[in-house]
Amino acid sequence: MRTRAASSSLLLPTVVAVFLGSTHVSRATPSTPSGALKVKAYGGLARRAFPVYLSFRVQGAGPVSVKLTMRLRSKVAVSSGAKLVDPVYSTRQVRRAMVRRNVPAGRYTYCAVATDRAGHRTKGCAYYRVV
Numbered sequence: 001m002r003t004r005a006a007s008s009s010l011l012l013p014t015v016v017a018v019f020l021g022s023t024h025v026s027r028a029t030p031s032t033p034s035g036a037l038k039v040k041a042y043g044g045l046a047r048r049a050f051p052v053y054l055s056f057r058v059q060g061a062g063p064v065s066v067k068l069t070m071r072l073r074s075k076v077a078v079s080s081g082a083k084l085v086d087p088v089y090s091t092r093q094v095r096r097a098m099v100r101r102n103v104p105a106g107r108y109t110y111c112a113v114a115t116d117r118a119g120h121r122t123k124g125c126a127y128y129r130v131v
Contacts, residue, residue, distance in 0.1 A: 036120075037064065038089060041112040043126035046070075049101040052078060056112040056124065059089035063117055068095060070110045070128050077103040077130060105131050 038059040046052040054068050064087050070078040078097045087093070111125040 037114050037116055037122040039066070039112050039114040039122050039124040041068075041110055041124040041126040042092070043110055043128050046099050046128060046130050048099050048103060048105070048130060050099060051096050052099050052128075053094050053096055054078070054080060054110065054112075055092050055094045057089050057092055058084060058087045058112070058114045060084075060087055060114065060116050062086065064114050066093075067113045067115075068097075068110070069113075070099075070108045070130075072104065072106050072108045072130075075103065077108055099130060103130060 038057075040057045042055045042057075044053070044055075052070075054070070056066065056068070058064055058066055064084050066082045066084065068078070068080040068082070069076055077099055080095050080097045082093065082095055084093070106129075108128045108130055109125055110128040111123055113121060113123045115121045
């Protein structure tokens with residue numbers, strides 16, 4: 001029964017393609033559009049009351065804004081933002097920020113959230129150790 005059900009699902013697009021005169025039969029598959037957002041965050045080590053260099057990669061079809069946050073549970077240690085005109089994924093972006101002195105030491109989650117002009121949003125996270 002399974003082979004018959006599988007063959008009947010292929011039969012309908014083939015019959016429609018032959019009826020319409022098409023030589024190529026393609027099934028609808030979800031694909032990633034060429035302008036899809038792509039982001040990757042890189043973790044590292046930071047000292048309190050010293051500058052930290054937050055690095056990330058982002059790719060988008062047009063202007064992209066990126067929000068960078070480093071947090072321990074609900075406490076935000078570092079927050080920064082960037083607007084990139086035409087980002088290229090092969091280029092690693094670096095932003096300098098300061099880690100406040102009063103944040104506790106520990107393993108923080110560093111996230112880069114990229115948003116394009118159309119409102120599409122994607123997120124990349126990594127771990128940052130604060131000593």
